[in-house]
Each structure stands twice: as structure tokens, then as C-alpha cells.
Amino acid sequence: MSLTTFFQFTHTSYLPLPPTKQPTAHLSGSPTPKLETASQIQQRGLETAVKMLHEPELIISLNPLVQHYSIIPPTDHARLVNLDRLAPEFNVTLAPTPSCSQFSASTNGEFVHYEIIDKFTFLGGLASKLMTYRACFRPLYDADQTMIPKVYGRDSIGVETISDPGNGVALLGKWTVSEDGRKPGFLVLTESVQVHCNVFLGWYVRGQLGEAHAALHKEFGRRFCERMVEEDPGRGSDGKAGRTWGEMSESGGVSRVGTDQMQ
Numbered sequence: 001m002s003l004t005t006f007f008q009f010t011h012t013s014y015l016p017l018p019p020t021k022q023p024t025a026h027l028s029g030s031p032t033p034k035l036e037t038a039s040q041i042q043q044r045g046l047e048t049a050v051k052m053l054h055e056p057e058l059i060i061s062l063n064p065l066v067q068h069y070s071i072i073p074p075t076d077h078a079r080l081v082n083l084d085r086l087a088p089e090f091n092v093t094l095a096p097t098p099s100c101s102q103f104s105a106s107t108n109g110e111f112v113h114y115e116i117i118d119k120f121t122f123l124g125g126l127a128s129k130l131m132t133y134r135a136c137f138r139p140l141y142d143a144d145q146t147m148i149p150k151v152y153g154r155d156s157i158g159v160e161t162i163s164d165p166g167n168g169v170a171l172l173g174k175w176t177v178s179e180d181g182r183k184p185g186f187l188v189l190t191e192s193v194q195v196h197c198n199v200f201l202g203w204y205v206r207g208q209l210g211e212a213h214a215a216l217h218k219e220f221g222r223r224f225c226e227r228m229v230e231e232d233p234g235r236g237s238d239g240k241a242g243r244t245w246g247e248m249s250e251s252g253g254v255s256r257v258g259t260d261q262m263q
Contacts, residue, residue, distance in 0.1 A: 013217035049177040111136035133165040
């Protein structure tokens with residue numbers, strides 16, 4: 001009897017887009033703030049969210065379990081994630097992918113590797129343990145195997161990651177951002193994760209991932225809103241944003257986290 005279990009979960013959160021602004025009177029001689037249309041705001045939101053997904057160190061640091069991380073040089077073969085072993089396990093091709101200018105750490109779309117230290121708690125929080133593992137990231141292009149609609153053609157739609165915590169545990173994660181016609185004014189951040197692990201660890205892995213990644217999604221949403229304000233072309237010459245954080249929060253909240261679906 002096999003002692004390995006396989007399960008997956010999909011975690012979805014909603015990223016609020018700022019509302020359009022109506023023209024207002026301004027002082028004579030001062031520059032007229034540039035106002036965006038709804039479609040321009042949506043496109044800027046998509047570009048901002050994908051750009052954030054292309055920053056592995058941002059994604060890593062938003063995970064509340066992470067205590068420390070460092071990049072692994074590509075020449076340190078002994079410490080790199082063993083992709084020759086794990087890629088076939090998840091049916092992931094290692095063929096070269098298009099270059100992605102936004103994912104500056106990745107050349108020709110190859111994986112960028114990190115060593116990460118997480119802090120896990122157990123026994124109801126009475127005890128904890130540090131765990132060192134490796135994970136790698138690369139731009140995600142092909143949405144055909146992610147169960148997520150392909151909307152950007154050959155452009156990168158997010159990020160793909162493979163993690164090797166050891167002890168028979170392995171994870172494949174795919175993060176994408178897309179529009180949702182059923183919910184105007186929001187973008188959809190979708191994280192699809194496949195997990196292979198020992199059957200006796202399954203319940204623990206599910207619980208830790210569910211709680212930690214819910215917090216990660218919420219913090220990603222907050223950072224997304226901050227960047228949308230910072231990059232707002234409607235900022236005036238006095239440095240004030242055309243849309244404030246308060247307005248964005250009132251327009252839809254920082255992040256709407258959906259229910260994990262595990263199989």
C-alpha cells in the first residue's frame with residue numbers, strides 16, 4: 001500500500017481596483033491631473049499584479065511562516081531544487097520558455113532558486129520548529145495545464161514555483177491574475193497548488209498551507225493597493241495621490257479571500 005497522498009487546493013482572492021475619478025477644478029497654471037478610464041485602470045492593475053508575482057522575494061517575504069531566505073547561486077548545484085526528479089513528478093516541462101523582461105532574476109525563463117527557513121508550530125502553539133527547504137520560481141506562460149483561462153497569449157500570466165521541503169513533501173504552485181466579468185472593479189488572484197506528501201503528514205500540511213497562504217493573499221492585496229496608489233498617473237504636482245488608500249479600501253476592501261478547495 002502506498003503511503004503517499006496527493007491533494008490540491010485553489011486559493012482565490014480579489015484585488016480591488018481604484019474607482020475612476022471625475023474632473024475637478026484646479027488652480028490656474030497648475031498641471032491638470034491625468035485621469036484614467038476604467039479600462040486603463042484595469043490594464044494597469046493587471047500589469048501591476050503580474051509584476052508583483054514576478055518578484056519571488058516579495059512572494060516569499062509575504063508568507064508569515066518565513067523567517068529568513070536567500071538566493072542560491074545557479075552554480076551551487078548541490079543546493080538547487082532537484083528539478084530532474086520533481087518536474088516529471090508534476091508533469092512540468094523544463095524546456096526553455098520565452099524571456100520575461102519583468103522577471104529580471106530569470107534568464108530565458110529558467111527557475112530561480114532560493115533557500116528558505118520557515119517556522120512551524122504544533123501542539124496548539126506550545127511548540128515550534130524551524131525548517132529549511134528550497135524553492136524555485138519562474139515566469140508562467142502556458143495556462144492550458146493550470147485550469148485557469150489563458151487571456152494574455154504569449155505574455156506571462158504569473159509565476160510557477162516548485163518547493164522541496166524534504167521528508168517526502170513536494171509542492172507545485174501556479175499563481176495567476178485575471179479579470180472576472182462577474183465582479184466589476186476587481187481582479188482575481190488565483191493560486192493553484194498540488195501537494196505530494198506522506199499520508200500521515202497530509203492533514204498537517206493542509207492546515208499549515210491554508211492558514212499561511214490566506215494571510216499571504218491578504219498582504220498581497222494590501223501591497224497591490226499601495227502600488228496602485230504610488231503609480232497613479234493622477235498624482236498632482238504636490239505629490240498627493242489622485243486616489244487615496246482610504247478611497248481604495250472603501251471601494252472594495254484590501255482582499256477578499258475565498259475558500260480553499262482541497263481534494
